[in-house]
Amino acid sequence: MPPVQKTRHRIDPDAIPSPIQVIEDDKANKGSEPFTTGVRGQAPPLVTTKFQVKDQGNASPRYIRCTAYNMPCNSDMAKQSQVPLAAVIKPLAPLPPDETPPYLVDHGESGPIRCNRCKAYMCPYMQFIEGGRRFQCGFCSCVTEVPPHYFQHLDHTGKRVDCYDRPELSMGSYEFMATVDYCKNNKIPQPPAFIFLIDVSYNAVKNGMVGIVCQELKTLLDYLPRENPDVESNIRVGFVTYNKVLHFYNVKASLAQPQMMVVSDVADMFVPLLDGFLVNVSESRVVIESLLDQIPEMFADTRETETVFGPVIQAGLEALKAADCAGKLFVFHSSLPIAEAPGKLKNREDKKLVGTDKEKSLFQPQVSFYNTLAKECVVQGCCVDLFLFPNQYVDVATLGVVPTSTGGSIYKYTYFQASSDQERFLNDLRRDVQKPMGFDAVMRVRTSTGIRATDFFGSFYMSNTTDVELAGLDCDKTVTVEFRHDDKLSEETGALMQCAVLYTSCSGQRRLRIHNMAVNCCSQLADLYRNCETDTVINFFAKYAYRSVLSSPIKNVRDSLVNQCAQILACYRKNCASPSSAGQLILPECMKLLPVYLNCVLKSDVLQPGADISLDDRAYLRQLVSTMDVSESHVFFYPRLLPLQKLDVESISLPVAVRDSEERLSRGGVYLLENGLNIFLWVGVNAQQELLQNIFGTPAFGQIDPNMVRPLINTEKIIYIHNVNKRFLMVVKQEDKLELIFKHFLVEDKSNNGGASYVDFLCHMHKEIRQLLS
Numbered sequence: 001m002p003p004v005q006k007t008r009h010r011i012d013p014d015a016i017p018s019p020i021q022v023i024e025d026d027k028a029n030k031g032s033e034p035f036t037t038g039v040r041g042q043a044p045p046l047v048t049t050k051f052q053v054k055d056q057g058n059a060s061p062r063y064i065r066c067t068a069y070n071m072p073c074n075s076d077m078a079k080q081s082q083v084p085l086a087a088v089i090k091p092l093a094p095l096p097p098d099e100t101p102p103y104l105v106d107h108g109e110s111g112p113i114r115c116n117r118c119k120a121y122m123c124p125y126m127q128f129i130e131g132g133r134r135f136q137c138g139f140c141s142c143v144t145e146v147p148p149h150y151f152q153h154l155d156h157t158g159k160r161v162d163c164y165d166r167p168e169l170s171m172g173s174y175e176f177m178a179t180v181d182y183c184k185n186n187k188i189p190q191p192p193a194f195i196f197l198i199d200v201s202y203n204a205v206k207n208g209m210v211g212i213v214c215q216e217l218k219t220l221l222d223y224l225p226r227e228n229p230d231v232e233s234n235i236r237v238g239f240v241t242y243n244k245v246l247h248f249y250n251v252k253a254s255l256a257q258p259q260m261m262v263v264s265d266v267a268d269m270f271v272p273l274l275d276g277f278l279v280n281v282s283e284s285r286v287v288i289e290s291l292l293d294q295i296p297e298m299f300a301d302t303r304e305t306e307t308v309f310g311p312v313i314q315a316g317l318e319a320l321k322a323a324d325c326a327g328k329l330f331v332f333h334s335s336l337p338i339a340e341a342p343g344k345l346k347n348r349e350d351k352k353l354v355g356t357d358k359e360k361s362l363f364q365p366q367v368s369f370y371n372t373l374a375k376e377c378v379v380q381g382c383c384v385d386l387f388l389f390p391n392q393y394v395d396v397a398t399l400g401v402v403p404t405s406t407g408g409s410i411y412k413y414t415y416f417q418a419s420s421d422q423e424r425f426l427n428d429l430r431r432d433v434q435k436p437m438g439f440d441a442v443m444r445v446r447t448s449t450g451i452r453a454t455d456f457f458g459s460f461y462m463s464n465t466t467d468v469e470l471a472g473l474d475c476d477k478t479v480t481v482e483f484r485h486d487d488k489l490s491e492e493t494g495a496l497m498q499c500a501v502l503y504t505s506c507s508g509q510r511r512l513r514i515h516n517m518a519v520n521c522c523s524q525l526a527d528l529y530r531n532c533e534t535d536t537v538i539n540f541f542a543k544y545a546y547r548s549v550l551s552s553p554i555k556n557v558r559d560s561l562v563n564q565c566a567q568i569l570a571c572y573r574k575n576c577a578s579p580s581s582a583g584q585l586i587l588p589e590c591m592k593l594l595p596v597y598l599n600c601v602l603k604s605d606v607l608q609p610g611a612d613i614s615l616d617d618r619a620y621l622r623q624l625v626s627t628m629d630v631s632e633s634h635v636f637f638y639p640r641l642l643p644l645q646k647l648d649v650e651s652i653s654l655p656v657a658v659r660d661s662e663e664r665l666s667r668g669g670v671y672l673l674e675n676g677l678n679i680f681l682w683v684g685v686n687a688q689q690e691l692l693q694n695i696f697g698t699p700a701f702g703q704i705d706p707n708m709v710r711p712l713i714n715t716e717k718i719i720y721i722h723n724v725n726k727r728f729l730m731v732v733k734q735e736d737k738l739e740l741i742f743k744h745f746l747v748e749d750k751s752n753n754g755g756a757s758y759v760d761f762l763c764h765m766h767k768e769i770r771q772l773l774s
Contacts, residue, residue, distance in 0.1 A: 310343020
């Protein structure tokens with residue numbers, strides 16, 4: 001590849017590695033056969049490939065994806081290659097209908113069998129010896145007696161004869177019933193509670209949020225999470241409204257009408273009632289419905305514009321403490337909390353700091369109050385989900401501290417308008433209330449001798465160096481773990497990891513979910529480069545970089561990303577590639593998309609903001625990416641661009657995507673672009689009339705109204721069939737002013753905030769590699 005910038009026009013974009021080509025090849029090669037997990041160290045199909053998993057002793061890639069499935073045997077090799085050694089773990093990941101959820105193993109009073117020394121749980125890597133009377137731990141090699149009730153004879157190969165009847169001896173993932181020793185204060189937990197806390201200040205009422213939330217909750221409360229669909233959920237619910245003061249509601253079943261109690265002393269928050277605040281939905285249905293009808297009327301004419309925020313979370317926390325249970329707070333909030341109260345904030349939005357060494361302060365919370373509050377929430381098992389409806393700066397960096405430390409989520413609807421945003425908000429809310437989750441969770445990752453978990457990324461709290469504490473853990477959350485060598489690994493034993501999550505299920509049962517993973521170890525660099533997963537590497541790099549902006553100037557963060565990537569590729573070039581002229585760029589087969597994807601991370605809004613992006617949006621995206629799984633980060637950084645003109649309406653398969661570049665758009669086409677947060681429909685000037693009629697109900701390009709809320713007629717079907725995230729849809733006509741926003745997502749092109757095009761970045765990368773090699 002020509003190294004010189006000036007000759008870039010000679011580089012044919014079709015001659016550089018294409019993400020679409022790689023994705024389609026993987027579908028063709030790996031999409032038809034089931035992926036069986038029995039073979040150690042095989043990289044799974046890409047996240048963009050549809051495939052079935054058969055658990056034969058290692059956790060499914062839906063639960064764990066690794067950056068490298070061949071780990072270097074020693075730290076020198078790891079240092080030399082600079083390939084990050086990490087796993088992206090999604091402990092409660094949902095499975096497709098054709099895969100079996102983890103089996104639940106109940107060992108009764110005695111609880112799960114564990115290694116005496118390192119406390120690893122029984123799994124396929126334990127070796128039974130002395131006729132089955134003892135077992136040797138695969139993690140620390142310690143020998144433990146087998147309890148008499150668990151004894152079983154071994155066959156001629158040294159395996160227990162009941163090996164395939166026991167999930168913990170033959171599967172990569174399974175659950176144990178936990179005994180009372182695994183419960184807080186050694187007592188069986190109460191069922192959890194959901195508390196809804198609704199901002200009823202002027203903005204929240206005026207934009208329609210209060211009315212929409214109250215209306216929706218009337219039906220949504222029938223869909224609270226439950227383990228058995230035929231039994232009603234035993235999660236209890238409570239309701240609070242607030243502006244400058246808090247209003248608690250007694251919705252006890254025996255009342256004719258709900259009763260309101262006001263707490264105006266927000267400096268010393270307490271819950272004014274115990275009995276009647278947290279109730280069973282079916283028992284109190286009539287009173288709850290009456291309350292939800294009354295709230296929008298009660299505050300319809302409010303003039304109160306100020307809000308508090310700290311006391312709102314304190315109120316929910318105190319209620320859970322009083323009920324002695326874990327649970328989740330759903331906070332619906334509209335503005336910067338400037339009213340006099342604990343956790344009061346000031347507007348510190350300052351665009352002049354962007355690009356300076358002080359920029360990092362904008363990502364840090366402005367007061368320490370919320371860090372302390374978050375810690376208290378975690379101790380109680382109080383998870384907080386925050387729905388924001390801001391019209392101006394609300395300081396997401398500070399308001400987000402409690403959600404991101406408790407395993408919660410943040411949703412943001414800037415300039416919320418009922419007509420256009422209601423559907424997106426309700427989809428989020430419905431999914432958020434209904435999704436399977438665990439409460440009061442602790443996760444620990446054990447590894448075999450030679451490596452250890454040294455760093456963790458995600459929405460959680462850590463009070464020591466090993467335990468990841470999650471007040472709540474839902475099926476969408478991931479925890480990313482980085483590993484470092486503390487000794488040598490051997491090629492024959494490989495490297496093992498076991499992720500154990502102790503949690504309370506939505507029915508109040510204490511359980512342990514175990515995921516086991518074995519990878520190969522190698523003493524040759526070529527083997528390491530043969531078995532990496534670029535999408536997972538990028539997921540890790542993005543999280544690492546997005547966390548680094550809290551402590552380092554953004555320029556340093558970007559430079560170190562480019563540098564590490566150049567070192568990874570230079571090491572390959574020097575040690576693994578066949579000799580060739582220095583003018584050629586040589587990339588490892590499984591990492592040939594590293595440059596294009598890394599460039600997408602570098603020019604993302606967090607690391608390279610344009611003038612039009614708000615600080616709140618950057619803080620929001622920074623927090624959002626920290627819990628993404630690999631499939632979410634993949635489409636977030638390299639959006640899907642689908643040519644709808646090639647859509648066969650009869651077939652349910654989607655057309656092959658095109659590359660994210662303007663030169664791939666045909667003036668005669670209509671394209672759907674989505675990244676998990678936004679959906680755009682781009683309409684070419686010369687799009688065929690029949691196509692326009694099908695989608696917009698009008699054949700004329702000039703008659704398409706970009707503001708129409710409901711363009712989709714056939715596209716509706718695509719979105720539902722293919723589960724394209726139903727987010728914010730924007731219609732963009734070619735040569736219209738909205739096209740600028742759309743072009744921001746064409747990530748192979750040069751961006752107007754100074755981000756390099758794919759071709760230019762590849763040249764830059766090549767130059768960096770050659771400098772390292774010389």
